Amino acid sequence: MTNLKEEALHLHKVNQGKLATHSKIPIRNEQDLSLAYSPGVAEPCKAIYDNKDAVYDFTMKGNMVAVVTDGSAVLGLGNIGPEAALPVMEGKSALFKGFAGVDSFPIALNTNDVDEIVNTVKLMEPTFGGVNLEDIAAPNCFIIEDRLKKETNIPIFHDDQHGTAIVTVAGLINALRLSGKSFSDIKVVANGAGAAGIAIIKLLYNFGVRDMIMCDSKGAIFDGRPYGMNPVKEEVAK
Amino acid sequence: MTNKDKVEGPLEEVIKETDVFIGVSVGGALTKEMVESMNDDPIIFAMANPDPEIMPDDAKAAGAKVIGTGRSDFPNQVNNVLAFPGIFRGALDVRATRINERMKVAAAEAIANLVGDQLTEDYVIPNPFDPRVAPAVASEVAKAAMESGVARIQVNPEEVKRRTQELTTIDED
Numbered sequence: 001m002t003n004l005k006e007e008a009l010h011l012h013k014v015n016q017g018k019l020a021t022h023s024k025i026p027i028r029n030e031q032d033l034s035l036a037y038s039p040g041v042a043e044p045c046k047a048i049y050d051n052k053d054a055v056y057d058f059t060m061k062g063n064m065v066a067v068v069t070d071g072s073a074v075l076g077l078g079n080i081g082p083e084a085a086l087p088v089m090e091g092k093s094a095l096f097k098g099f100a101g102v103d104s105f106p107i108a109l110n111t112n113d114v115d116e117i118v119n120t121v122k123l124m125e126p127t128f129g130g131v132n133l134e135d136i137a138a139p140n141c142f143i144i145e146d147r148l149k150k151e152t153n154i155p156i157f158h159d160d161q162h163g164t165a166i167v168t169v170a171g172l173i174n175a176l177r178l179s180g181k182s183f184s185d186i187k188v189v190a191n192g193a194g195a196a197g198i199a200i201i202k203l204l205y206n207f208g209v210r211d212m213i214m215c216d217s218k219g220a221i222f223d224g225r226p227y228g229m230n231p232v233k234e235e236v237a238k
Numbered sequence: 239m240t241n242k243d244k245v246e247g248p249l250e251e252v253i254k255e256t257d258v259f260i261g262v263s264v265g266g267a268l269t270k271e272m273v274e275s276m277n278d279d280p281i282i283f284a285m286a287n288p289d290p291e292i293m294p295d296d297a298k299a300a301g302a303k304v305i306g307t308g309r310s311d312f313p314n315q316v317n318n319v320l321a322f323p324g325i326f327r328g329a330l331d332v333r334a335t336r337i338n339e340r341m342k343v344a345a346a347e348a349i350a351n352l353v354g355d356q357l358t359e360d361y362v363i364p365n366p367f368d369p370r371v372a373p374a375v376a377s378e379v380a381k382a383a384m385e386s387g388v389a390r391i392q393v394n395p396e397e398v399k400r401r402t403q404e405l406t407t408i409d410e411d
Binding site: 053056062063065075076095096097098099100101102129130132149153154155156157159160162163164165166167168169170171172173174175176177178179181185186187188189190191192194196197200201202203205206207212213214215217219220221222223224225235236237238 | 241249329333336358401407
């Protein structure tokens with residue numbers, strides 16, 4: 001373990017992080033410059049001005065995801081802030097590229113304010129084909145995701161919620177095959193009402209599970225519980 | 239959505255006679271006694287990191303049929319990397335306007351189906367480095383996006399799969 005820690009620190013230090021930008025078009029001479037930049041670049045600009053959807057044809061947007069965090073719930077480390085969260089976001093981008101050829105850019109924001117985060121991401125919409133929200137604490141993560149889904153026209157995906165939920169449910173599909181039970185018959189208890197727990201409950205509901213109880217550190221969550229509630233817990237208890 | 243009978247009480251009470259435990263809480267939150275109080279062949283996903291709610295050996299000893307954790311040193315690792323690369327690949331390839339519930343369901347089914355007839359108690363989730371995963375997820379997510387009306391363009395899901403196979407750089411185990 002000590003070895004892994006030292007090696008990880010060394011790897012990040014010698015490379016000064018994990019990401020760099022890469023131009024798909026090499027810039028070697030005057031001709032390259034006039035095609036990639038002025039004056040040639042005006043042609044795709046005009047094409048997109050005439051038809052905004054052409055931005056997907058002539059720019060990186062269609063393969064570019066923003067990996068957005070406020071550093072408020074990073075791994076098991078907690079609220080460590082945007083700078084300290086950046087290595088995780090760079091790592092996420094490396095995985096996006098390595099596993100599926102998805103380009104992405106880490107964006108660590110210097111605010112925990114819901115309105116500021118929502119507005120910032122909305123203003124970045126022209127540049128990105130999608131947004132992966134990462135390591136943002138509950139319950140803000142739910143509000144931010146809900147608002148961005150309503151107020152933008154690109155995919156918004158909070159991976160800590162849905163990534164975990166999707167893989168858990170995938171495992172459960174097969175586990176149920178082994179035990180000969182079905183989603184509509186099972187009783188489920190979920191412990192932990194953070195981002196992942198809530199998303200798992202919602203996805204299980206979509207798979208037909210109707211008998212579920214969610215617990216937090218104060219025990220079973222029920223409609224009208226007078227202590228330790230938030231809007232999302234109220235919603236799943238309805 | 240949950241707890242329609244408004245049951246009150248701590249975990250050790252409400253877990254009795256349930257079939258599935260999903261843990262996204264803290265290490266050690268689930269005891270062997272609690273697992274023993276569940277219905278036959280209980281299924282446990284204990285995903286607290288780095289220490290799961292219950293260690294796999296303890297869960298098995300208490301009667302668990304299947305146990306999954308967040309850790310790579312035990313079977314059935316729940317790892318997000320099985321989902322997010324393929325989901326965004328599929329969403330981007332159809333220029334989706336959103337990632338909706340249909341797409342999430344399609345992703346979960348695509349991941350589950352790759353296990354196929356190799357299914358055992360210790361293999362309910364593919365390995366994170368299984369090179370089939372992202373291509374399968376991408377094509378099924380693209381298909382679900384088109385079918386649910388959130389795709390800006392129509393594509394051939396088989397083409398999405400083939401292209402994702404070319405793009406992935408992970409090594410086969």
